Amino acid sequence: MNEKPEPLLRAEDIHISFGGLKALDGVSLEIYPGELMAIIGPNGAGKTTMLNILNGFYKPDKGRIIFEGKERPRHMKPNHVAAQGIARTFQNLALFTGMSVLGNIMIGRTMMMHSNLFSQALYWRFSQKEEIEHREAVEKIIDFLQIENIRKTPASMLPYGLRKRVELARALASEPKLLLLDEPMAGMNLEEKEDIARFVLDANEELGYTIALIEHDMGVVMDICDRIVVLDFGKKIAEGTPEEIKANPEVIRAYLGTAGG
Amino acid sequence: MADLPMTFPQILIHNAKKFPPTKAAIREKDYGIWQSYSWQDYLDQVRDFALGLAALGFKRDDKMAIIGDNRPQLYWGLAACQCLGGVPVPLYQDAIHKELHYIVDHSECRFALAEDQEQTDKLMHLKDEIPRLEYIIYDDPRGLRNYKHDWLIAFTDVQEMGRKFGKENPDYFMDSVNSVKPDDLSIIAYTSGTTGNPKGVMLTHRKIADCSRGFLAWDNLGENEEVMAYLPMAWIGDHIFSYGQALCAGFTVNCPESTATVAHDQKEIGPTHIFAPPRIWENILTQVMIKIEDSAWIKQKAFHYFMKVANRVEKRRISNQPVPLKDRILYQIGRFIIYAPLVDNLGMRKIKVAYTAGEAIGPEIFEFYRSLGINLKQLYGMTESSAYVSMQKDGDIDSETVGPPAPGVQVKISEKGEVLYKSPGNFLGYYKNPEATAETLEDGWLHSGDAGYMTERGHLKIIDRAKDVSKLKDGTMFAPKYIENKLKFSPFIKEAVAHGMDREYVAVFIDIDYGAVANWAERRHIAFTSYTDLAQKPQIYDLIYDEILRVNKSLSEDPKLKNSQIKRYLLLHKELNPDDGEITRTRKVRRRFIAEKYGKLIEALYTEGQESVHVEATFTYEDGRTTTMRANLRIRDVETY
Numbered sequence: 001m002n003e004k005p006e007p008l009l010r011a012e013d014i015h016i017s018f019g020g021l022k023a024l025d026g027v028s029l030e031i032y033p034g035e036l037m038a039i040i041g042p043n044g045a046g047k048t049t050m051l052n053i054l055n056g057f058y059k060p061d062k063g064r065i066i067f068e069g070k071e072r073p074r075h076m077k078p079n080h081v082a083a084q085g086i087a088r089t090f091q092n093l094a095l096f097t098g099m100s101v102l103g104n105i106m107i108g109r110t111m112m113m114h115s116n117l118f119s120q121a122l123y124w125r126f127s128q129k130e131e132i133e134h135r136e137a138v139e140k141i142i143d144f145l146q147i148e149n150i151r152k153t154p155a156s157m158l159p160y161g162l163r164k165r166v167e168l169a170r171a172l173a174s175e176p177k178l179l180l181l182d183e184p185m186a187g188m189n190l191e192e193k194e195d196i197a198r199f200v201l202d203a204n205e206e207l208g209y210t211i212a213l214i215e216h217d218m219g220v221v222m223d224i225c226d227r228i229v230v231l232d233f234g235k236k237i238a239e240g241t242p243e244e245i246k247a248n249p250e251v252i253r254a255y256l257g258t259a260g261g
Numbered sequence: 262m263a264d265l266p267m268t269f270p271q272i273l274i275h276n277a278k279k280f281p282p283t284k285a286a287i288r289e290k291d292y293g294i295w296q297s298y299s300w301q302d303y304l305d306q307v308r309d310f311a312l313g314l315a316a317l318g319f320k321r322d323d324k325m326a327i328i329g330d331n332r333p334q335l336y337w338g339l340a341a342c343q344c345l346g347g348v349p350v351p352l353y354q355d356a357i358h359k360e361l362h363y364i365v366d367h368s369e370c371r372f373a374l375a376e377d378q379e380q381t382d383k384l385m386h387l388k389d390e391i392p393r394l395e396y397i398i399y400d401d402p403r404g405l406r407n408y409k410h411d412w413l414i415a416f417t418d419v420q421e422m423g424r425k426f427g428k429e430n431p432d433y434f435m436d437s438v439n440s441v442k443p444d445d446l447s448i449i450a451y452t453s454g455t456t457g458n459p460k461g462v463m464l465t466h467r468k469i470a471d472c473s474r475g476f477l478a479w480d481n482l483g484e485n486e487e488v489m490a491y492l493p494m495a496w497i498g499d500h501i502f503s504y505g506q507a508l509c510a511g512f513t514v515n516c517p518e519s520t521a522t523v524a525h526d527q528k529e530i531g532p533t534h535i536f537a538p539p540r541i542w543e544n545i546l547t548q549v550m551i552k553i554e555d556s557a558w559i560k561q562k563a564f565h566y567f568m569k570v571a572n573r574v575e576k577r578r579i580s581n582q583p584v585p586l587k588d589r590i591l592y593q594i595g596r597f598i599i600y601a602p603l604v605d606n607l608g609m610r611k612i613k614v615a616y617t618a619g620e621a622i623g624p625e626i627f628e629f630y631r632s633l634g635i636n637l638k639q640l641y642g643m644t645e646s647s648a649y650v651s652m653q654k655d656g657d658i659d660s661e662t663v664g665p666p667a668p669g670v671q672v673k674i675s676e677k678g679e680v681l682y683k684s685p686g687n688f689l690g691y692y693k694n695p696e697a698t699a700e701t702l703e704d705g706w707l708h709s710g711d712a713g714y715m716t717e718r719g720h721l722k723i724i725d726r727a728k729d730v731s732k733l734k735d736g737t738m739f740a741p742k743y744i745e746n747k748l749k750f751s752p753f754i755k756e757a758v759a760h761g762m763d764r765e766y767v768a769v770f771i772d773i774d775y776g777a778v779a780n781w782a783e784r785r786h787i788a789f790t791s792y793t794d795l796a797q798k799p800q801i802y803d804l805i806y807d808e809i810l811r812v813n814k815s816l817s818e819d820p821k822l823k824n825s826q827i828k829r830y831l832l833l834h835k836e837l838n839p840d841d842g843e844i845t846r847t848r849k850v851r852r853r854f855i856a857e858k859y860g861k862l863i864e865a866l867y868t869e870g871q872e873s874v875h876v877e878a879t880f881t882y883e884d885g886r887t888t889t890m891r892a893n894l895r896i897r898d899v900e901t902y
Contacts, residue, residue, distance in 0.1 A: 139292035144403075149521035151293065198404075206406060 006069070008033045008178055008210055009086075014053060014063035023049045024060070025234040031178060031212050036204040038221045039214045040245075041231035042254060047214040048091065050231065051180050054212070055088050056081030068177070083111060085177030089167045091186060097156035101166050104155055105141060108173030109134045141169050144207070145199055161192035165199065172203060179203070181213035185220055193217070197224050218255070222246065230254065265474075267443035268466040270344040272508045274438065277304040280484070280511055287333045287507075290518040290526055298333060300511065303340075306333070308434050310416065311341035313423030314372065315433060317396055317414075321346035321440070324368045324449065326394075328352040328361075328384070329376020331490040331516045334400040334416050336504060338374040339448075339494075343466070344438050347372075348446045350461070351495040353453075353846045354380065355839075362387055364451050364459055368692065371395050374416070378404035381413070388412075443467040449692050450497050452644045453845040461692030462497075462644045472649035472686040473505030475667055479652065480614045486512035486534045487611075491523045492541075496847065497644040498618055502536040505647075524548075527608035535612060538619035540848050542626055542637070543749055545607060547777050550752040554780065567595035571632035579631070579658050600633045609635050614655075616640045618648065619847055621723060623746035624660040631658070639663045641723060645707055647686025651721045662720035672721055673706070679727045680713040681706045712740075729852060731762040737824035739767065744825065745850070747815060751808040752777045756837050758850055759827070760863055766828040768866035770859070771805055772837050778804070793892050796832040802897055805832060809899045817902035826901040829866050834876055834892045865896060872896055 007030035016024045024046045031037055039047050052058040054065070056078040065072040067084060087108075095104050113130060142148055145165050150158060155166060164184060171179055184200060185193045197220045203209045215221045221228065222242040230238040230245060232254040238245055245251055266272045276286065277300045285297035298306070319325070325342045327335050327349050339349040350368045352361060354376070365373070365387050373394060375381045381399045385408075388394045399405060400416045427434065447466040451459040476482070490503035507514045512534075517526040553564050570591045577584045584592070604610050617627065618640040630637040636655065641663035642648035651672065653664030666672045671683040687707050690698035701708050712727040724730055725740040733739050741759035744767065748757040756772035773796050781804065782789060789795040813826040837843040837850070843858070844850055856863065865874035873893045881887050 136292065139294075143292055146519070148293070148518045149525070202404065206403070 006033075007031060007066075008068065009054065010066040011050075011054065012064050012066070014050070014060045014065075016049060016053065016058060016060050022234050024053070026063075027231065027234070027236045028063075029229050029236065029239070031210060032227075033210055034204075034208060035226045036201070036211045036213075036224060037227040037229065038225040039212065039229045039231060040216070040218060040221055043216070044233075045231040045254075046234045047216075047231055048182060049234075051088065051182055051212075051214055055086050055180055082174070085175075086180065087171040087174045087176035087178070088180035089164075089171050089182055089184060091182040095155040095163055095167060095170070098154060100152050100154055101147060101158070101169075102138065102142075102151050104166055105138045105169045105173050106134065108170040109138065111174060137175075138173055141172050144172075144202070145169050161188055161195070164188070164192075164196060168196070168199060168203075172207075172209070177210065179209050179211045181211060183215055184213055185215060185217055193220055200224065265470075267470055268343070268438075268441045268445070269340060269447060269470070269504075269508055270438040270441055272470065273300070273304055273307060273340060273344075276300040276508065276511050284484075284511075285513045286511070287336065287514045287516065288530075289333050289516040290522070290529075293518075295515070295529070303333075303337065306337045306420070307340045307344060308427070309420035309423040310337055311344040311423065311437075312426045312430075312434055313419035313421070314341060314347075315345060315430075315437070316422045316426040317372075317419070319345055319347060319372060321437075322446075323347045323372065324350050324370045325372040325374060326350045326352055326365050326368070326370040326384070327374045327494060328380045329354055329374075329400070329494075330520060331492075331494060331499070331503065332376055332400055333516060335374060335376060335494060336490075336514070338398070338416075339504065342372075343441065343447055344434065346437060346441050346445060348449055350449050350451070351493075351500070352451070353493050353495045355493075356846065357840050358383065358386065360453070360459065362390060364461075365394060366391050367458075368449055368451075368461055369393060373397050375399045377401040381405060381408070385413070441466070443470070446689070448500060450495065450500065450644050453839075453847065460694055460697055463689040463692050464647055464686070465689065468647050468686045468688070469501065469505045470509060471669075472647040472684075473501055473509040475649055475669065475685070476501070476652075477506055477510050479667065480534075480655075482506070482510055482512070482534060482613070484511040486510065486613075487530055487532045488512065488514055488534050488536070489517065489523065489527050489530060489532050490514045491517050491520070492537060493846070496538075496619070497642075497648050498536055498538065501648050502534075524608065528606070529608075531608060531611040533611050533613045535609070535615040536640075537615075537617060538847060539617050539622040539626065539746075540620070542617055542622060542630065546626055546629060546750075547752040547774055549603070549607075551777055551780050554784070564599060567591070567599040568629075568632070570595050571600060572628060575628055575632035579660065596634070604633050604635060612636060614638060616652070618642060620849065621725075621742055621746055623750045625747070625750040627660045631660075641721060642684075642686070643707075643709060645688045645701065646682065646684040647688070649684050649686040650682050650709075653720075657718070657720075659716070659718065659720055662716055662718075662722040664721065665719050666721065672715070674714055675708075677727070678712045678714065678730075680709045680711045680721065680723065682709065683707070733761050733767070733824060734763055734765050735824060738821060739825050741852070742850075743822075744769070744812065744816070744827070747812045748808065751805075751811075753781065753804060754808060756844070756848075756850070758837075758852070758855055760856075760866065761825065764867055767825050768829040768863075769809070769827050769831075770855075770862065771830055771832050773801065773805070773832060775836070792836065793834045793890065796834060797892065797895060799895075802832065802895060805830065806897065806899060813899065813901050823902075827899055828901060829896055829898055831862065831866065831874070831894050831896045834890070834894060835878060862894065 009031040012028050014024050014027045041047050053060050056076050184196050201224045204211050228245045230251050237250045238248045266275045280300045282299040286300040286303040288295045288297045329335050342349040373384045375384050384397045396412050398414050398419055402415055443466045446463055447469055448464050449461040451461050453459050492499045503514045515530045517523045574584050574588050574592045615637045638653040640652040642650045651664050651666045669685045673681050675681055683705050710727050711723050712730045713723040716722050725742040730740050739761040744759045745757040748754050753774055755774040758770040761767040775792055787800055809827050816822045816826045839846050842854055865871050873895050875893050878890050879887055
C-alpha cells in the first residue's frame, strides 16, 4: 500500500450504538486526497452508519473526526459539514420529484450562491451573472454525465438508474472536497452498474474528486477502487488494495459466512 | 455557373469572404447552448487542421477514414482532407468490426478521424490488424486520458501543430488548395449494398457541387436555410445535404447535442429544409401515434376525425381537383386545433421543403405528412449518382412516383424494365473494383438495378429492385417492397419481408415495433417478458391481423395486384438487425440472406395446415458469449378480398 502523507479525512476509534446494538465498535479509517476508496461489508455491517457519521448526520458516542487537519466539533450540524465540502448521495433516492433534472442539479449549487432572495427575484445584474456562471457549471456536469436529453424532464418521470445519475450530478454540482456515495449501484442491472461505475471512475480520474463509496456488491468495487475498507459487525476486519482484500481469508469468511453474497 | 468555384476548398474560401461573421455556417449544441461558427471560423478550423495533417505527413491522394456522429469537427476534418488533395472516407458509426475492417483496409486509409472514445477504440483495434493505418485523431477526449500513444492525437493538438506549421510554411495551404482540381476525387462513399462486400463509390468535387447546386435551384433554396445534421455522415444523403448543399448555398447546418435530443433540438432550430430516409418519417409517425394513443379520449377522436379530413383534402390537392367548400372549412378548423400544433411540435413549422430519399416510402406515410401541410417530396437517387436522378416538383406531386428526371438527367428504361440514367452526378467507378464498375456503368448509362417505368405525366415510377420483382405461380406481378411498405405504414410493424416468387400466394414475415406494441400491450394489461414472448401473444397476432387486412383491402383495389394479397403471416422472434446481416445499415432487406437463414420458416408458410414452426437462434454477445433461444412461432391465415 502506498504511504500517503496527509489524509483528507480521518475517523478515529468511532463507537456508536443504537439501544443495545453496537453499530460501530472502534472503527478507524482514513480517506486520502484524490483517491477512490470503498467501504464494503455484508448487510448490517455498519456501512451506512459510518457514512452517516462521516457527513455529520449521526454523532458518534466516542471517537473523533478530523477533516483537513481540523477536528470536527462534537455537535456540528450536517449542513455545516456539507458547507465544509462533504457531499453525499443516498441509498434511497432523495431528489425533488416535481422538479426538473436541471433544477435538481442547480440545487446542488445553492450553497455557492451569494445573492439574496430579493435580488434573485428581480434578476438584477449580479444575480443574473451569478445564475449564468452556475448554469454553466451545471451544464458541464450534465455533459459529463450524458443526461442532456433529460435536462428538462421532471425527476419523477425518470427510471431508477437515471435518477441515481441525477443524484450523482447534484452531488458533483456542489464541487465537494469529499464525495460520499451510498450504494450508487444498488438495485441496478449489469449495464446500469457498468455505466455508473464508469461515471464514478471518470469523476475521480478526470475531474479529480476524492470519493468514498459504500457498496454491497463486491464485483464493481474491486474493479474501480484504489483502496477498500471492509466492515463486519461494526468492526473493521481488513483494509487494502482490491488484490489484498480478495485474498484476505477474514473477508471471505465474512461474506460467505453471513450474507452469502 | 462558369465563374462559381468548383472545388470544395475554394467554395469554402469563397464563403468565408462572402458572408459576414455574424452569419452562422455551422452550429453545435453544447452545454445546452447553440454555439455558432461563422464561415470564417469554419475556414480557420479547416485550415489549422489541414496544416496539422500536413505536418503529420498527409499527402495528396491519401485517404482519411471519418467515423462518428455529426460534429462540426468531423465536417471540418472532411474539408481539411479535401484541401490537401486527399480523399475522405466516411464510415457508418454503428458498423461492426468486420465491415470497418474491410473498408479501412480496402480504401488504404493512412489517417482516421474519430468522434470519441467509442469510435477510437474500434479504430485502435483495427490499427493492430492494418499496419497501413498510421494516425488516429479524436475529437472528444473524454475517457481517453489513459491512452498514451504517439499515433493517437487530439483534434485540437493537430490544429496546434497546424498553426505552427502554417507559420513556417505560409503559402502551403493556398498552394495545396489551388492544386486541387474540380475533377479530383472528393469522397469515396462506401455503399453496403444488399449483396457482397461494400463497394467504394468514387465521386468528384465537380459532381457533388453540380448536383448540390441542382437541388438548390430546383427548390429555390438559398443561404438562409437551416438544416439539422443527424443522419450518418457515411450516407450520401447527408454528404450532399449537410456538406455539398450547405457549402454551395452557404446555409446553416445544426448538429444536435446527442442522438437522444434530435427531436428537441429540431424544435428549437425550426429547420427550413429536411432530407431524410423513409425510416425517419416512419419513426416520427410511430411516435405521434403512440402519443395519440396515450392522450385523452376526446383528443383521439378529434385527431382521427381531422386526419381523415386532411387526407381527403390532400388527395384532391395532389390530383389538382377542387376541394369542396365543406372540406375547406373543416380543414381550416383542423389546422387550428390539430395540424398546426402537431407540426409545430415536430419542429417542422418553418419547413419549405422536405425530402424522403434512399428507399421507397409507403404512400400512406407520405400522404400523412403532406396532408398536415408539410411539403414532403420524394427524391430518387443513389450513391452512384450523387443522389441526383429525379425528384418531385412543387404542384406536381404524386404519392406513387418519384417525380420527373432532374435537370441535366436523362432516364431510359431498358428492355428488361430496368431504370438507366445519365446524371451529372454519375460516379467515376467503384474504387479498386473495375468488374463491378463495368457491370454498373455502360457508355455513361448507369444501371440502377431498379425496375420502373415512366408514367403518362412524365414521372419516374420505381417498382422495386429489378432482381426482386418477380411473378407468382399464376403470373401475377409480385413486388415485395411495395407490399412491405404498405405494411410498414402501421405503427406496430417495424419491418416486413414478403415472399411469393414462384409461389401460389404471398406470405410475410413481420417484425413488430417493440416500443409501439409494448405500449399497446401495457394499456391492455397483457403481460409479457421479452420481444419474442410479446410477438407470440395471440392478441398481438390479432392486432397485426387487422393491419394485414387493411393492406389486403388496399391491394384488392388495384386489379394488377389483386392476386398478390397476403394469405399467411408469422411474427418473427427477433428484430431484423444489420449486425446479423439481415438488413443493410440503411435498412434495406437482404432477401437472399434471409431466404437462406430462414428457409425453414418460409417453407412452413407454404405448408398447408402447418400452424407453428420451431426456431432455434444463437446470439453472440459483444463479449463473445453465446446463448441459444428456442421458440415456437405461430402461423396464421388471413382473409383476402
